[in-house]
Amino acid sequence: MVKVQPPSASILSLGSLLSAKVKFFLSESKLHVWRCGKAYPPGSLVTVVTLFLVESISTRIIVGEEEFRALEDASFVKTSGSGFVIVHDIVRARGGKMSDQEGNRITEPETLSECLKNEEKLKKLKGVLFNEEYGQPPIEITETHLNCMSDSLKLLAFKGSQIIFRQKCHKPFKQLRYLGIPSDVTDLPMEFAKLGRLTKYRGPLTQGMSMYELPPSLCSMHIIGSYENEVAYSKAPPRAAPASSLVKLFLYDMQRLPHGLEKLTKLQKLYLVQCKQLREIPSTLLNFNNLQVLRISECHELRELPSDFGQQGNLISLDLSGCSKLGVLPSSFEDLISLKKLKLKRCSSLQSLPSNFGQLKILEELNLGCCSKLEEWPTSFGDLQKMKKLVLVGCSSKLKETVPHNIRQNCSIIFD
Structure with missing residues (x-):
């Protein structure tokens, strides 16, 4: 088997590789299961990796050790001593090309800008995921755009992006599984509690969001504490707060903890990281009977x-x-x-x-x-x-x- 030495590589955490947070993620082709020991051509290997990432939007699929070693043997991926997976640029390029050909995935600002001008393309769009460089013109997403995307969109994630949501869409996003919003956004473009199939959210506690009213399927939240809204810190819970399915909560750089944590009875993993003003642990954190992992790190005032x-x-x-x-x-x-x-x-x-x-x-x-x-x-x-x-x-x-x-x-x- 020919070894390919990558001239450059993209470093991704293994968790990102398995949870569909990388660029080549939206090929929905029905593919055969690959076997260890067979020297697949580059296209087949890339296709299989893409399939794993697509499926893991809703289901966490663990790549078997032998299968992963086969990828390493072909020099398409390699692991570093610090627990990261280095993915060859050929893999990224091939996976991206495949998804672009299907017309259902966007990772570049220019492509998104063009897509926003075509309603038919928007209706077929299943995912948007990219890191926009600062200095680029901001992209405006209107209610009309969101209405077109609402029936098919599974993944919407911006990081470090200059995105402007002009209006809020009131149509339900029935397919949305993953939502990632930049930390400077103060209001979500859709009604958060009504995202019925949402399983993962990353972003700030935006206007109107409350830990008392979370999407019913939400199992993981990564909250970046740059914006504080009145609802999240209100002591008065709604009269009938629904049960939460949340099992993992990551709170980063929060000035204070939001109310409603005591309702997260299924929580298994809780991370409080760099909450620099946290002086004490509230008694509500002692109500998690299922908690298995607790990280309270870099909280310098505790x-x-x-x-x-x-x-x-x-x-x-x-x-x-x-x-x-x-x-x-x-x-x-x-x-x-x-x-x-x-x-x-x-x-x-x-x-x-x-x-x-x-x-x-x-x-x-x-x-x-x-x-x-x-x-x-x-x-x-x-x-x-x-x-x-x-x-x-x-x-x-x-x-x-x-x-x-x-x-x-x-x-x-x-x-x-």
């Missing part, structure tokens, strides 16, 4: 966790990295009986671990990197029989020298 934080008994992974003013962990930490991974790196004010820390019986990974004020281990630390990895980079010499003997013997320890 000083403590609630005393009953241990109520999160189903928590598997907890990341408090970069909470530089967090000085103590509550004694209820012992109740996190399902916890396997704990990151406390760069918690530079943390002076001690709870005395009952050894009650975390199935803890496997602990990262204390740059916790420079930690000087000693709790007496129960040696009870962590399942510990596999301990990171002590940037910690005090005393802490490194006094790691319990059984932990040293059975655990991989990173000192520097």
Whole structure:
């Protein structure tokens, strides 16, 4: 098999590759399943990759390890040590050409501008996804444009784009699965709560949006906190707030947390990242009985966790990295009986671990990197029989020298 060395490459996270957030995503051809070991020509390989990305708009399809290795062997993709997938430009170009030929996918501003002038093309359009460079003339999308697209559009995503929505469309977008809006947009061009098939949203909490009224199929939200609307921060919930299907919520750079989080009873993953003004964790975050992954990172004003934080008994992974003013962990930490991974790196004010820390019986990974004020281990630390990895980079010499003997013997320890 001939190896193709890419002159240049586009770096995509594996999550993006599998969740249809890349440019070649809208070929809907019915294709055969490819098998490992067969030397497909470039067109066939690209076609199959495109098919995976299309299907994953609504369903997350995991590419088998053997199949993925076959792509690597052909030098169409390769993985980096940091967990990224590098996709050859030939793959992108071929996939883009195929989708353009079908006339249902747009990734360039110029193509979108032309398409907006043709109602028939708009009616067939299934996806818009591109990053527009600043300095380009803004693109205006009117109610007429949105009405034409409303029946067929599955994916609408702009990042860093100069997009102007002139009017709001009141027709239901029955097929829309993924919606990505630039952080400077203050009002969505459609009624958010009525997007019946929407599964993923990325953008700000725009005017009128409320955590109490989310689309019924929405399972993932990535909120960028540049705009605050009155509805999202109103304490008064609607009389009959519908149940939410949301399982993943990412809040980035929020000045404050929106109301209604307590209604997200199915939430499994919660990320609070760079919420620089967050001083405390509200009690509503203790109501998530299904929460398995919690990340509260780079929240530099956070000083403590609630005393009953241990109520999160189903928590598997907890990341408090970069909470530089967090000085103590509550004694209820012992109740996190399902916890396997704990990151406390760069918690530079943390002076001690709870005395009952050894009650975390199935803890496997602990990262204390740059916790420079930690000087000693709790007496129960040696009870962590399942510990596999301990990171002590940037910690005090005393802490490194006094790691319990059984932990040293059975655990991989990173000192520097």
